[in-house]
Amino acid sequence: MTQARERLYFPGISVDELQHPSDRKALSALRKVRGLDVITRKMIEWGLEGKIRKELMANCLRVSEKQCPSLHGLYMDCARTLGVEESPELFVECNPHPSSYIVGVTRAMVVLSTGLIDVMDEGELRFVLGHMLGHHLCQHVLYQTMARYISQILDLVARTTLGLGGLVGKPLEVALMSWSRVSEFSADRAGLLACQDLDTALRALIKLGVPSRKLWSEINIEELLRQAAELEPEFEVEVPPEGRLAKLKGKLGQLKEKLSKLTIGTRAQPWPVLRIRELVKWARSGEYEAILAKGEPLEPLG
Numbered sequence: 001m002t003q004a005r006e007r008l009y010f011p012g013i014s015v016d017e018l019q020h021p022s023d024r025k026a027l028s029a030l031r032k033v034r035g036l037d038v039i040t041r042k043m044i045e046w047g048l049e050g051k052i053r054k055e056l057m058a059n060c061l062r063v064s065e066k067q068c069p070s071l072h073g074l075y076m077d078c079a080r081t082l083g084v085e086e087s088p089e090l091f092v093e094c095n096p097h098p099s100s101y102i103v104g105v106t107r108a109m110v111v112l113s114t115g116l117i118d119v120m121d122e123g124e125l126r127f128v129l130g131h132m133l134g135h136h137l138c139q140h141v142l143y144q145t146m147a148r149y150i151s152q153i154l155d156l157v158a159r160t161t162l163g164l165g166g167l168v169g170k171p172l173e174v175a176l177m178s179w180s181r182v183s184e185f186s187a188d189r190a191g192l193l194a195c196q197d198l199d200t201a202l203r204a205l206i207k208l209g210v211p212s213r214k215l216w217s218e219i220n221i222e223e224l225l226r227q228a229a230e231l232e233p234e235f236e237v238e239v240p241p242e243g244r245l246a247k248l249k250g251k252l253g254q255l256k257e258k259l260s261k262l263t264i265g266t267r268a269q270p271w272p273v274l275r276i277r278e279l280v281k282w283a284r285s286g287e288y289e290a291i292l293a294k295g296e297p298l299e300p301l302g
Contacts, residue, residue, distance in 0.1 A: 008295030010193060011083040015138050017291055020185035020278065023138070026178055030143065033175045039146060042157055048149070049105035053089075056109060060091040068092065074122065078129040078194045081298060088136055092117065098208055102132050103148060108141045119213070123195050124204035130194020134187035147180040185278045193291065198283045202276060209272025221276065228277035 030036065043049075056062075063072045072090070079087040088108035095113035098120075102110050110132045120128060135144060146153065154169040192201045206219050282288050 007081070007196060007298040008292065009081045009083065009298040010291060010295050012294070013083055013137070013193070013291065017287070018134060018186050018189050019138055020182060020189070020282075022182035023179070023186040026175075026182050027143075030175045030179045033172050035169075035172050039153060039157060039172065040142070043105055043142075043146070043153065046156065048145070048153075049103075049107060052103050052145075053107075053109060056091045056093075056111065060093040060111065063090040063092060071117070071125075074125055075129050077298075078126055078133060081194050081196075082130060082133050082137060082190055084133050084137065087133065088141075100128055100132060101144070101148065102135045102141055103145045104141045105145060108136050110136075116208075119207050120204060123197060123200035124207065126195040127191040127201045127204040129191075131184075131187045131191035133194070134190025135183070137190060138183070138186050140183050140187070143176065143179065144183070147176045150176055184275055188275055188279045189282055189288075192279060192283060192288070196292075198280070201279060201283075205272055205276050205279070209275070221280070224273055224276055225280060228273050231274070 061067060063075065065072055071092070075087065075090050079085075088102065088104070088110045091109060091111045093111055093113055096115040097113060098116040099113045100111060100116055102108055110129075112128065116128065117125070135141060150173050154173070158169070188201070188205070191204070192198065195201055195204075202221055203216075206216060210216065210219065
């Protein structure tokens with residue numbers, strides 16, 4: 001079991017310390033995809049952020065000091081822990097399925113479902129809230145919003161740009177979904193720093209990935225890690241030698257990668273097994289311990 005320790009906060013934490021290498025690599029590739037600038041510009045022109053916020057204000061509870069104060073206090077505590085000075089607005093939506101997401105263009109908004117709040121204890125909620133704030137810290141919000149609304153956005157772009165949305169749509173959608181999955185690895189690191197207990201973080205991930213109360217007590221983390229070890233490793237970026245054989249090898253590698261993505265190209269979040277594997281790997285690394293060593297005691301509010 002993870003030993004209890006004094007709660008810490010990390011006012012000077014940087015994106016580089018949180019960002020998973022796969023997140024960094026996929027984000028770099030995403031920014032090179034043709035049409036991304038067009039989609040970004042159109043989202044701003046259409047006022048998508050205002051429409052999203054209006055819908056949230058009409059359908060959800062906005063959390064504040066006077067509305068759901070216990071949840072608000074927990075959220076503010078997580079923001080202080082991660083050094084977030086201006087935290088995104090927090091909303092609670094009526095949805096029995098445990099879920100959470102962050103949206104926005106220039107102004108972030110975090111949404112938790114009632115189903116998530118009902119099944120998480122305080123420590124697990126810290127992980128989820130820290131995870132959401134991690135997306136905010138890593139500047140994921142714009143692209144997370146694109147990924148969430150990509151079908152509607154591409155349809156509108158196609159109507160207003162003489163079919164351009166159809167031309168750039170599929171490559172952009174695949175790049176967004178690929179990045180969105182690995183961006184969760186970075187946000188999970190922030191979630192762990194917010195709750196500061198690996199067992200708690202893993203329980204939260206299990207509840208999100210295996211939404212069956214009857215099975216939660218039977219989940220074996222080490223068995224999940226062995227299951228993860230059987231998955232095919234990620235494709236590594238190679239610098240092939242010059243020549244015709246090298247070009248053929250490169251084309252075959254690209255085909256293999258495309259085929260491997262056929263079953264997961266539209267899945268926005270990674271498999272829970274992979275998230276658990278990556279978080280455990282980081283928690284057991286020197287990087288996590290180095291950040292904890294720089295933390296300062298978190299004084300309670302009031």
